[in-house]
Amino acid sequence: MxxxxxxxxxxxxxxxxxxxxxxxxxxxxxxxxxxxxxxxxxxxxxxxxxxxxxxxxxxxxxxxxxxxDKHGIMLAALDHYAEGSVARLAERLNAPVPAEESLRNALLHYARVACALTGERSCFITNTTLEMQPGDEELRARVAAIQRRMATLLAASVIRGQASGAFNATLDEKAVGDFLLCIMQGLRVMGRVAHQEDALIKIVDVAMRALV
Known part of the structure; x- marks a missing residue:
C-alpha cells in the first residue's frame, strides 16, 4: 500500500x-x-x-x-481509531452485569451498527483488513495486534462466564475468543450487504448457545 x-x-x-x-x-x-x-x-x-x-x-x-507518507498517515489513523474501538469493546464487556449478558450486548452492538451503516462503510478496521495488500507486512502486523487485543478481551469475558457457571468450563477460552472475534468481523462484513438486523441477531444467539 x-x-x-x-x-x-x-x-x-x-x-x-x-x-x-x-x-x-x-x-x-x-x-x-x-x-x-x-x-x-x-x-x-x-x-x-x-x-x-x-x-x-x-x-x-x-x-x-x-x-x-500516505502509508504512514494510514497506519497512524488506524492506531488512533483502534484505540477508541478497543476501549469501547472493553467498556461493554466489563459492564456491571453478568458476563453472558455483557458479551451478548457487545455482540448485539456490532450487529446493530453493521445494519445501521450505509453503503460499504462498515468498520474502518474491517475495511482496512479487506483492502490490505499481501506484501504490506507493516499493516498486517498492525491489524494482527489489534485483533489480538480484541480477542484477549473476549477471552477474558469467557473466563468470567465460566467462573460464574454461565459458560462451559471445558471450553478453551483463547479459542473461544478467536471464535467470537470471527463472529464480530463476520457481522460487520454481512452488514455491508444485507441490512437485516433480525438475521444478525440470530447469528449472535447461535454464537452464545455455542458457549454453554
Whole structure:
C-alpha cells in the first residue's frame, strides 16, 4: 500500500487543492480523527493526499513531516481509531452485569451498527483488513495486534462466564475468543450487504448457545 517516490518529492508537486493550513503545532488526535474518516469513507487506494489535506486543513509538508507518507498517515489513523474501538469493546464487556449478558450486548452492538451503516462503510478496521495488500507486512502486523487485543478481551469475558457457571468450563477460552472475534468481523462484513438486523441477531444467539 506504500506509494512510490519520496514523500519529500511528492510534497513539492502541485499542492493546489491543499489549503494553506494551520501552524505546525496542530492537534495530532484531531488530525488523525479527520484522516481516519477519509480512509474509512473512501478506502486507502482511493484516498489522495489532497483529500487528506482538505480534511485536516494541513499542507502536504506538515502531514509528511509528522507521518512520513500516505502509508504512514494510514497506519497512524488506524492506531488512533483502534484505540477508541478497543476501549469501547472493553467498556461493554466489563459492564456491571453478568458476563453472558455483557458479551451478548457487545455482540448485539456490532450487529446493530453493521445494519445501521450505509453503503460499504462498515468498520474502518474491517475495511482496512479487506483492502490490505499481501506484501504490506507493516499493516498486517498492525491489524494482527489489534485483533489480538480484541480477542484477549473476549477471552477474558469467557473466563468470567465460566467462573460464574454461565459458560462451559471445558471450553478453551483463547479459542473461544478467536471464535467470537470471527463472529464480530463476520457481522460487520454481512452488514455491508444485507441490512437485516433480525438475521444478525440470530447469528449472535447461535454464537452464545455455542458457549454453554
Amino acid at each position: 506504500k506509494q512510490p517516490g519520496s514523500p519529500h518529492q511528492s510534497a513539492k508537486k502541485a499542492g493546489a487543492g491543499c489549503p494553506r493550513g494551520r501552524p505546525r503545532e496542530f492537534d495530532t488526535n484531531t488530525v488523525l480523527a479527520s484522516a481516519s474518516q477519509v480512509f474509512w469513507n473512501h478506502g486507502y487506494h482511493a484516498t489522495s493526499i489532497d483529500d487528506l489535506c482538505k480534511a485536516t486543513g494541513l499542507l502536504r509538508g506538515s502531514l509528511y513531516g509528522v507521518f512520513g
